Every structure is written in C-alpha cells, then in structure tokens.
Amino acid sequence: CCFVAVVLCCCEMTATATFVPFESATDPSFWYSLAQLKLDKLKLDNKPQPLLAHYQAGTDDQPCWLQVSGEAFSDNLTALPTNGALAHGVLYNANTIEEFKSQNHSNMIDKAIRQLRNDISSSAALKDPSLLNPFILRTFADLKKYKFIFRFAYPVLLPHPIELVKSQPLSEFLSATQLSNFPSQLKQFRASSHSPSAFLLRKEPQSEDYGLSSLSEWPDACQNESSLPAVVFVDPSTQAEPGWPLRNLVTLLSYHTKKELQVNVVCLREDKRLEVSNSIVVQLRIPAWNEEDLKQTKPVRGWELDEKGKSRPRMCNLASSMDPARLAETAV
Amino acid sequence: LLMEKLGTASKVSTFQKTGKLTPEEFLLAGDYLVENFPTWSWGAALDGKVRKHLPKEKQFLQTKNVKCKPANNPEEGAEDDDGFIDTRANAPKEEIHDLDEPVEKPKAKEINDLEDLDDLEDLDDIDFEDDPAAKKKEPEPEAVVPQSRTYDITVTYDVHYSVPRVWLYGFDENRKPLEGGAWRQDISSDHVDKTVTFEAHPHLGFSCPSIHPCKHSSAMQKMIELTVGSSEGVLDVKYYMVIFLKFIQTIIPNIEYDYTGQFQIQREG
Numbered sequence: 001c002c003f004v005a006v007v008l009c010c011c012e013m014t015a016t017a018t019f020v021p022f023e024s025a026t027d028p029s030f031w032y033s034l035a036q037l038k039l040d041k042l043k044l045d046n047k048p049q050p051l052l053a054h055y056q057a058g059t060d061d062q063p064c065w066l067q068v069s070g071e072a073f074s075d076n077l078t079a080l081p082t083n084g085a086l087a088h089g090v091l092y093n094a095n096t097i098e099e100f101k102s103q104n105h106s107n108m109i110d111k112a113i114r115q116l117r118n119d120i121s122s123s124a125a126l127k128d129p130s131l132l133n134p135f136i137l138r139t140f141a142d143l144k145k146y147k148f149i150f151r152f153a154y155p156v157l158l159p160h161p162i163e164l165v166k167s168q169p170l171s172e173f174l175s176a177t178q179l180s181n182f183p184s185q186l187k188q189f190r191a192s193s194h195s196p197s198a199f200l201l202r203k204e205p206q207s208e209d210y211g212l213s214s215l216s217e218w219p220d221a222c223q224n225e226s227s228l229p230a231v232v233f234v235d236p237s238t239q240a241e242p243g244w245p246l247r248n249l250v251t252l253l254s255y256h257t258k259k260e261l262q263v264n265v266v267c268l269r270e271d272k273r274l275e276v277s278n279s280i281v282v283q284l285r286i287p288a289w290n291e292e293d294l295k296q297t298k299p300v301r302g303w304e305l306d307e308k309g310k311s312r313p314r315m316c317n318l319a320s321s322m323d324p325a326r327l328a329e330t331a332v
Numbered sequence: 333l334l335m336e337k338l339g340t341a342s343k344v345s346t347f348q349k350t351g352k353l354t355p356e357e358f359l360l361a362g363d364y365l366v367e368n369f370p371t372w373s374w375g376a377a378l379d380g381k382v383r384k385h386l387p388k389e390k391q392f393l394q395t396k397n398v399k400c401k402p403a404n405n406p407e408e409g410a411e412d413d414d415g416f417i418d419t420r421a422n423a424p425k426e427e428i429h430d431l432d433e434p435v436e437k438p439k440a441k442e443i444n445d446l447e448d449l450d451d452l453e454d455l456d457d458i459d460f461e462d463d464p465a466a467k468k469k470e471p472e473p474e475a476v477v478p479q480s481r482t483y484d485i486t487v488t489y490d491v492h493y494s495v496p497r498v499w500l501y502g503f504d505e506n507r508k509p510l511e512g513g514a515w516r517q518d519i520s521s522d523h524v525d526k527t528v529t530f531e532a533h534p535h536l537g538f539s540c541p542s543i544h545p546c547k548h549s550s551a552m553q554k555m556i557e558l559t560v561g562s563s564e565g566v567l568d569v570k571y572y573m574v575i576f577l578k579f580i581q582t583i584i585p586n587i588e589y590d591y592t593g594q595f596q597i598q599r600e601g
Contacts, residue, residue: 018467025397025507027484032537033378062397070378070536078376078389158465241467272590274370300463307506309469320511321501321538 017164017284020237022055022066022135022244024152024304024314029070031148031318034141037073038093046099049073049091053135055245057083058238058269058278065236066135066152082190083270085197085234085245087133093141100140100149100313105303108136112155113299120157120252121294126216129198129233132248138313146322151313154302156247157294163285167240170266170279173230178210182276185212198249201266202229222257228264230281235267242267242282244302254289261286347569348560351552352494355385357569362393362487364570365577371395371590375486377535386489391535393487393496393573400481400502400518401586481505481518483587487573488534495548496573498580499533500587501540515541518586527583543583548576555579 042049051072055065066087071077077086092108094100112134119125125132136153171179189212190196200213200221212232221229231253237243246265254261262285269278306314347353353361365372377383377391482503490497502510502518519528519541527547532539555575560567577591 016464018465020467028501028509028538028540029378029536036379036537065397067396071376079373079394081373082370161464239467247465270370272369272371300466302463302466305469307508316509317511318509318538321509321540 015164017162017282018241019247020064020239020241020243021302021304022152022154022236023063024068024150025063025065026068026150026316027070028316028318028321030068030072031141031316032322033070033073034091034093034139034148035143035146035322038141038143042093044095046093046095049093051089051091051137052077053087053089054080054084055087055133055234055236055243056081056085056270057234058236058243058267059271061238064238064243066154068137083234083268083274085133086130087135088131089135089137091137091139093139095140097140097142097149100138103138105138105153105301108138109153109155109299109301112136112153113157116155116157116248117294120248120255121291123216123219123256125248125252126218126256127214128194129196129215129249129252132252133197133245146317146319148316148318149313150316152304154244154304156244156300156302157251157297158247158300160287162250165262165283165285167280167282170276170281173264173266173281174210175208178208179276181209183274185210186276187274188212196234197245198231198233200229201232203227218253219256222253222261222263230264230266232266232268235269235279237267238269238278240280242280247300250284250286251289251294254286255294257286257288258290259288261288345569347552347572348556348567349553351549351554351556353489353496353569353572354494355489357572358489358496359386359390360570361573361576362390365393365573369574369590375535378537381535381537383489383491383534385491391488394485395589396484397482398485398587398589400483401588402480481510482507483518485587485589486533486536487576490545493545493548495545495552496576497545497548498543498584499540500528500542500584501538519584523583543580548579551579552576 037049051068052074053066053068053072054077055067058064068089069077069079071079072089077084080086090108090112092103094103116125116132116134119131134155136155138151138153140149142148170182174182189199193199193214196214198215200215200217201210202213202217202221203209204211205227213229215231218229218231221227231249233242233246233249235243236245242265246267249265253263262283265282265284267280267282268276269280270276271278303311304314306312345354345357347357362374366374372393372395374390375392375394376389382388382391484501484503486499486501487496488499500515502515504510504514516524523543528541528543530539531542533542552572552575555578556567556572559571559575574591577589581589581591
C-alpha cells in the first residue's frame with residue numbers, strides 16, 4: 001500500500017533510487033586492435049563482433065568508467081584488475097560514414113535486451129552476473145586518417161522506479177570486527193570465484209559472522225526473510241548514488257524473488273590500497289516482478305551522451321600516435 | 333633451452349652492482365609491485381607483439397588514469413623545442429595555452445568532423461535523458477580548478493639495456509588522447525626530446541613518449557647503493573621496481589603515480 005502510493009504519486013515525495021551511468025574509457029590500444037581486426041580479418045564484413053570490457057570498484061573521484069582495452073577482442077581479459085568486473089559487448093563496425101549514420105539502432109538494442117531477458121529468466125545471470133552488463137559499441141574507423149567515430153549504449157531493463165529507503169556507509173552496516181574481516185574474505189572469495197561482479201553477504205547461522213557466497217544461492221536464500229542476505233556488487237560509481245551495473249542486478253533479484261522485496265545492497269568501492277571503507281550500503285524496496293513484466297517492460301536504451309552532454313557520437317583522433325607519416329615527422 | 337626462451341636477454345643477476353635486471357628479476361620485482369600497490373597491474377601484449385622473454389600475461393606493468401599536475405610553464409617547454417612543435421603543419425596550436433586558465437578552444441580544422449557528428453544526433457533516442465533513474469551529469473561549475481589531464485603509464489622490459497622502460501600515454505580532461513605535441517607541456521624542458529622522446533610502444537601498437545633507458549642502470553646502481561647504506565648490505569631484488577619508480581618520478585614530477593605509501597624496505601645482511 002505504501003509502495004503503491006510511491007509508484008502512483010511518482011518520485012517527488014519519496015527518494016527514488018538513481019544510478020550513475022557508465023562513461024566509456026577506450027584505450028588507444030583498443031582502437032589499434034580494431035584497426036588490425038578490420039584490416040586482417042573483417043575487411044568489409046560488418047557482422048556484429050563480440051567484445052569484452054571491464055569496470056573497477058570506484059576509486060577516488062574517478063568517473064563511472066567502462067574500460068575497453070586492446071584485449072577487447074580476445075576470449076578473456078588476462079589483464080583484468082583484482083577489483084575488476086567484466087562487461088560483454090557487441091561491436092557494430094560500419095565500413096563508411098554513411099553506413100554508420102544509417103545503422104539500425106533499434107535492432108541492436110532489441111537483440112541485447114532479448115539476450116538479457118534470457119539470461120535473467122534462465123538463471124544464467126545468477127551463475128555469471130557479468131551477463132547483466134551488456135553494452136553496444138557502434139563504430140566507424142577511418143583508417144586513412146586514424147579517426148574513430150563511436151557510440152556506446154548500456155541497455156537496461158528496470159521494472160519500475162525503485163524506492164531508496166536509506167543509504168549508509170559500510171562501517172555503519174557492519175560491526176568493527178566484521179568490517180576488519182571483510183577485505184581478507186573478499187580477497188579469498190575473489191581468488192576462488194570467476195569474475196565475481198555480484199555476490200551475497202550472508203550471515204552465518206547462530207553467529208555474528210558474515211560469509212561471502214555466490215549469487216546463485218539467491219533464489220533459495222531470499223525465501224527466508226529473517227535472514228535475507230545482503231547483495232554485494234562491484235560499484236564503479238564514487239558518487240552518493242550507485243553505479244549503472246546495479247540496475248539489471250535489481251531486475252534479476254526481483255525476478256527470482258517473485259514478491260516485493262526490501263534488500264540491502266553493498267556498493268563495493270575500494271581505494272588505492274583495496275580498502276573498502278568508501279563503500280556504501282543502500283536499502284532498496286523492489287516491487288514484485290513476474291515473467292509477464294519481464295517480457296513487457298520497455299528497456300532503457302542507454303546511448304551514451306558525448307562530453308558536452310549531447311546525444312550524439314564521439315570521436316577519437318589517433319593520428320598523432322598511430323599515423324606512420326605523422327610519426328616519421330615526429331621522430332627525433 | 334632456457335637461454336633460447338630468454339632470447340638475447342641476460343640471466344645473470346648483477347642488479348646490485350650494475351643496476352641491470354634479468355627478465356626473471358623484472359618479473360619478481362613486478363610481482364612485488366602489483367602485490368603491494370594495487371593501482372599497478374600486469375598487462376598483456378597485443379597479438380603479434382608478445383616478447384618471449386616474459387610470460388604472455390605478464391609482458392609489462394601498467395597503471396592507468398594517473399593525474400597530472402598542470403605544468404607551470406608550458407611556454408618554456410615550447411621554446412626549448414627550437415620551434416619544433418609550431419613548425420609542424422598539423423600541430424594543434426590550440427593545445428598550447430596556459431593550463432591554469434581554462435580557455436575556449438579556438439576552432440580548428442577538426443570542427444568539420446564534429447559538425448558531421450552533429451548531423452548524427454539521434455532525435456529518436458530520448459530514453460536516456462527521459463529516464464528518471466539515470467543520474468544526469470551536473471553542469472560544469474564555473475571558475476573552479478580545471479580538471480587535470482591523466483596519463484596511462486606502462487613499464488616494459490628493455491632487452492638492450494636490461495632495465496625497465498617507462499612509456500606515457502596522455503589524455504585530456506575528457507579522456508581524449510592528447511594530440512600532437514601536447515604531452516611536451518607535462519615534461520620539464522630539460523627532458524623533452526632528450527631523455528623523453530616519442531617512440532613506438534613494443535606491445536601496444538601506438539607511439540607515445542618514453543623515457544630513454546640508456547642512463548637507467550647507472551642511476552639505479554646509485555639509488556640501490558643509497559638505499560642499502562653500506563657496501564656490505566644486500567637488497568632483495570623484489571624492491572627494485574619501487575626504487576625504480578621513485579627514480580623515474582624525479583624525471584616526471586608532474587605525473588604523480590603510486591610508488592610509496594606505507595612501505596619499508598627490509599634490509600638484509
């Protein structure tokens with residue numbers, strides 16, 4: 001009833017959770033890899049290509065970065081940082097600027113959202129939460145001028161506005177002992193688990209201790225309300241609001257709970273020493289969600305805005321670091 | 333067989349006497365750096381750019397998004413170049429301004445491309461701005477300290493000089509790669525085009541400024557001597573990279589990467 005009121009009267013009265021969008025951060029080595037891929041393999045083939053990116057637990061005042069490196073086209077990122085998490089993308093590289101302009105955006109989003117729906121309903125995303133971070137990259141590579149025109153999208157499915165009940169530092173949520181144990185538990189869990197972008201913080205029975213476990217335990221764990229685990233996710237945001245990856249995660253949790261849910265989410269942020277004291281805990285009230293909702297909900301397409309906040313592609317000019325002619329001039 | 337694997341690199345440890353490292357020692361010192369300074373990680377080379385003296389997944393060390401203090405005197409750097417920047421036809425002159433004052437960028441020839449992009453503005457895509465759950469970027473507050481440039485730093489193993497070698501790739505405040513000679517503003521004029529030159533990166537496919545390694549071994553030999561304190565002292569090679577980064581910081585003081593913190597060298601012997 002209270003929640004219904006929130007939905008009806010919209011976001012003015014109560015706090016509606018907001019999320020900090022990803023910002024793309026492409027390495028020059030990524031553009032080099034793309035150029036090589038096009039010259040050696042793709043040539044004029046414009047079929048979609050899978051690619052990998054990563055983000056890291058938020059540090060200092062760094063933007064909410066989705067980082068794309070020269071390894072993007074390999075099967076896995078050997079250089080994934082300890083506090084990193086994977087994102088799975090699809091590249092649509094156009095052969096000409098005209099083709100870039102006429103690319104069918106809706107198809108790209110539809111395809112990504114269809115995959116996301118499948119990964120949520122099939123439970124694949126419970127086993128591998130990195131599937132919750134799809135992205136799309138449209139590009140046109142002008143290999144004569146070493147200029148790259150590109151646009152990222154980070155599509156999400158989100159049922160309804162989510163109510164933010166409260167937000168507190170991790171140090172208030174955990175006791176001093178629990179907090180001091182957390183980094184070593186985290187280190188151990190990361191070492192044993194593949195790409196843990198989201199996982200559970202469960203209270204051990206008859207004890208004050210917490211343990212970390214896989215997100216795949218959620219459907220069982222969420223049935224027992226008295227010992228509902230907290231959900232931890234690698235949060236690239238450093239602002240008061242959680243970062244983009246939480247949105248599809250909320251959808252996943254809601255879908256597998258099958259009833260209204262009030263849950264604590266640990267937004268895992270780390271400083272340069274991998275200390276977790278900057279982390280926050282947000283308590284969210286999430287409406288019940290079913291198969292039908294999953295099918296019906298209109299997705300947020302999430303096309304990235306450019307540096308000036310405009311809805312348009314961006315450009316990266318690498319002539320001065322990749323063009324052999326320019327390099328010859330610069331050589332000393 | 334071992335020698336073959338190492339290519340031409342020496343495997344005899346002499347670092348304390350000569351300041352030079354073997355590839356194995358580079359690995360040990362790199363592992364120690366990564367273990368103790370989480371902003372540093374190992375990097376993998378691009379296809380076809382793997383050097384066989386190091387494991388495939390540990391070809392070089394890297395740290396990203398290192399803030400760079402605006403150079404105090406960019407003009408001086410430009411002059412010291414014998415007009416090198418300005419005489420090049422395609423050097424973006426608008427880059428050469430006082431970094432302390434945010435200036436409106438004059439329109440350059442690049443603008444045509446941006447206008448093209450404007451045409452691509454997607455009127456259909458209103459979802460993002462209309463999405464109440466997406467945090468909007470706050471408009472840039474006026475008259476604040478300008479956001480700084482950042483650098484991605486990589487440290488490779490230089491087989492010829494048997495020492496680590498530092499490469500710097502600079503970005504503007506929007507993480508756009510710096511163009512032309514803009515990096516020169518961040519390097520002291522004593523070093524531009526002398527110690528710091530623009531060269532092809534061995535593993536990553538682009539060219540960027542690099543600190544030439546010809547004097548590294550003698551400088552490191554002195555640094556190690558100072559650290560150990562006496563001629564009988566023995567230093568564990570794992571500390572090499574931390575000392576090396578401390579030495580490199582003296583060449584590029586504006587680019588403040590992480591090499592210290594709570595850290596103490598255990599002396600042996």
